[in-house]
Amino acid sequence: xxxxxxxxDANRGLQKALDHLTTHNISRRRDMSWPVFLVExxxxxxxxxxxxxxxxxxxxYSLGGPQVPEQYRDNVRAWQESLLTVAREExxxxxxxxxxxxxxxxxxxxxxxxxxWEVPYFPYxxxxxxxxxxxxxxxxxxxxxxxxxxxxxxxxxxxxxVSVDKLIPVEELYAxxxxxxxxxxxxxESALRPDSYLSQASWDDWGRGxxxxxxxxxxxxxxxxxxxxxxxxxxxxxxINNVCTRTQAIAALTALSTQGEGPSIRPGKxxxxxxxxxxxxxxxxxxxxxxHFERFIKFYRExxxxxxxxWQPALPVATNPSTVEVPAGTYISSKRARDWAELFNMRYRMxxxxxxxxxxxxxxxxxxxxxxxxxxxxRVFGEMYNLKTIATLLVQMPLSDDPADPRRAGPPFRxxxxxxxxxxxxxxxxxxxxxxxxxxxxxxxxxxxETQTPNRNYLLTLLDLDNQRIKRIEKILxxxxxxxxxx
Numbered sequence: 001x002x003x004x005x006x007x008x009d010a011n012r013g014l015q016k017a018l019d020h021l022t023t024h025n026i027s028r029r030r031d032m033s034w035p036v037f038l039v040e041x042x043x044x045x046x047x048x049x050x051x052x053x054x055x056x057x058x059x060x061y062s063l064g065g066p067q068v069p070e071q072y073r074d075n076v077r078a079w080q081e082s083l084l085t086v087a088r089e090e091x092x093x094x095x096x097x098x099x100x101x102x103x104x105x106x107x108x109x110x111x112x113x114x115x116x117w118e119v120p121y122f123p124y125x126x127x128x129x130x131x132x133x134x135x136x137x138x139x140x141x142x143x144x145x146x147x148x149x150x151x152x153x154x155x156x157x158x159x160x161x162v163s164v165d166k167l168i169p170v171e172e173l174y175a176x177x178x179x180x181x182x183x184x185x186x187x188x189e190s191a192l193r194p195d196s197y198l199s200q201a202s203w204d205d206w207g208r209g210x211x212x213x214x215x216x217x218x219x220x221x222x223x224x225x226x227x228x229x230x231x232x233x234x235x236x237x238x239x240i241n242n243v244c245t246r247t248q249a250i251a252a253l254t255a256l257s258t259q260g261e262g263p264s265i266r267p268g269k270x271x272x273x274x275x276x277x278x279x280x281x282x283x284x285x286x287x288x289x290x291x292h293f294e295r296f297i298k299f300y301r302e303x304x305x306x307x308x309x310x311w312q313p314a315l316p317v318a319t320n321p322s323t324v325e326v327p328a329g330t331y332i333s334s335k336r337a338r339d340w341a342e343l344f345n346m347r348y349r350m351x352x353x354x355x356x357x358x359x360x361x362x363x364x365x366x367x368x369x370x371x372x373x374x375x376x377x378x379r380v381f382g383e384m385y386n387l388k389t390i391a392t393l394l395v396q397m398p399l400s401d402d403p404a405d406p407r408r409a410g411p412p413f414r415x416x417x418x419x420x421x422x423x424x425x426x427x428x429x430x431x432x433x434x435x436x437x438x439x440x441x442x443x444x445x446x447x448x449x450e451t452q453t454p455n456r457n458y459l460l461t462l463l464d465l466d467n468q469r470i471k472r473i474e475k476i477l478x479x480x481x482x483x484x485x486x487x
Contacts, residue, residue: 053090
């Protein structure tokens with residue numbers, strides 16, 4: 001039977017996207033069905049979004065310090081806000097990818113490794129022109145034409161110590177995922193799980209702190225009532241969409257790709273400008289929310305111009321700081337900083353566990369019972385605050401006890417050995433209590449030697465809050481049925 005023209009066009013589009021990805025050594029193995037291949041690609045996308053989010057947070061925390069000349073401190077603060085905005089939006093991307101995974105019947109994935117293919121990453125490091133070049137490269141659209149393109153590609157590949165064919169622009173990865181998800185033959189309706197809708201992350205859970213209006217952006221940059229998006233370059237636009245149809249999933253992924261690598265989330269004709277201009281503009285339209293690519297190329301141009309005098313916008317934070325001695329990391333040899341870094345890692349582990357748990361809790365929540373999921377979401381935001389607080393302290397702490405070493409420690413963002421949850425909710429809550437008690441033990445060890453009053457007050461407050469959390473979890477455990485707890 002002859003294929004319809006639309007299907008033939010779709011097949012050609014998918015093959016073209018697959019060919020691009022093959023240049024980065026990612027292709028479907030013979031032992032993979034098309035749905036399994038799609039899930040693996042989404043896991044890679046999840047990892048890239050997760051790593052990028054953390055890299056941007058790390059870079060933002062590194063900015064500032066007494067070495068910044070007074071006349072440039074407003075510029076540095078603006079750069080920091082831009083990085084934080086992109087990191088928040090990357091969090092929205094990460095959560096939407098989890099929604100698509102659940103829509104395909106797969107487990108959520110907050111891991112950053114163990115793939116069917118080798119996926120290179122950039123290190124966690126302080127802001128520099130080289131690191132910015134990496135960010136521009138990974139966020140750019142492969143068809144972009146801008147004056148610094150060759151310079152950016154050379155800098156990024158030299159800095160990452162890999163050839164250009166190894167680095168994966170996110171746009172290319174999403175192009176394959178979108179094309180494959182739209183192929184009804186390779187991804188049949190039987191591979192989709194519309195009933196996963198209630199288990200997915202939603203804008204109501206996450207977006208209210210970042211956007212004044214509970215409306216999402218479409219790929220053309222309009223709100224769902226047709227009005228253009230507000231122009232606020234330091235307000236994150238979180239694109240988090242529940243999906244229960246193929247069309248919704250494709251639209252959600254297209255919006256993510258547009259926000260990251262697109263010319264901008266706005267209508268109009270795109271025109272390239274010179275390096276002295278603010279990235280791109282649109283003919284016949286007012287400025288709208290810039291894409292991640294636009295933010296970073298603007299940042300790169302400004303930093304290159306303003307730092308000609310040799311001053312650095314970032315503290316000398318160590319690259320890939322680590323609490324253990326590993327080949328790719330920089331060991332935090334100062335005991336004080338290492339103890340705080342261990343506390344950071346523990347809170348990071350707790351955050352990822354709580355995030356994973358929210359996807360399970362939504363499946364079992366009922367209107368006639370207290371919203372345990374809402375309590376867990378509150379904890380998630382609390383742990384985000386803790387990570388920000390501890391990271392801010394770490395970038396100011398010496399890496400070592402050698403007074404001649406100018407380097408600072410920085411947040412290590414060490415991932416847990418496993419992201420898998422225990423089989424029952426009762427076991428999950430018991431694990432939560434165990435982690436809280438472990439974190440409290442680290443807090444008490446730090447208190448024995450910490451002399452700075454603000455730091456001691458923070459630790460004492462954290463201990464009190466954790467004790468309250470343990471009591472609340474114990475009440476949740478008491479409320480679980482004996483069948484759920486012991487069957």
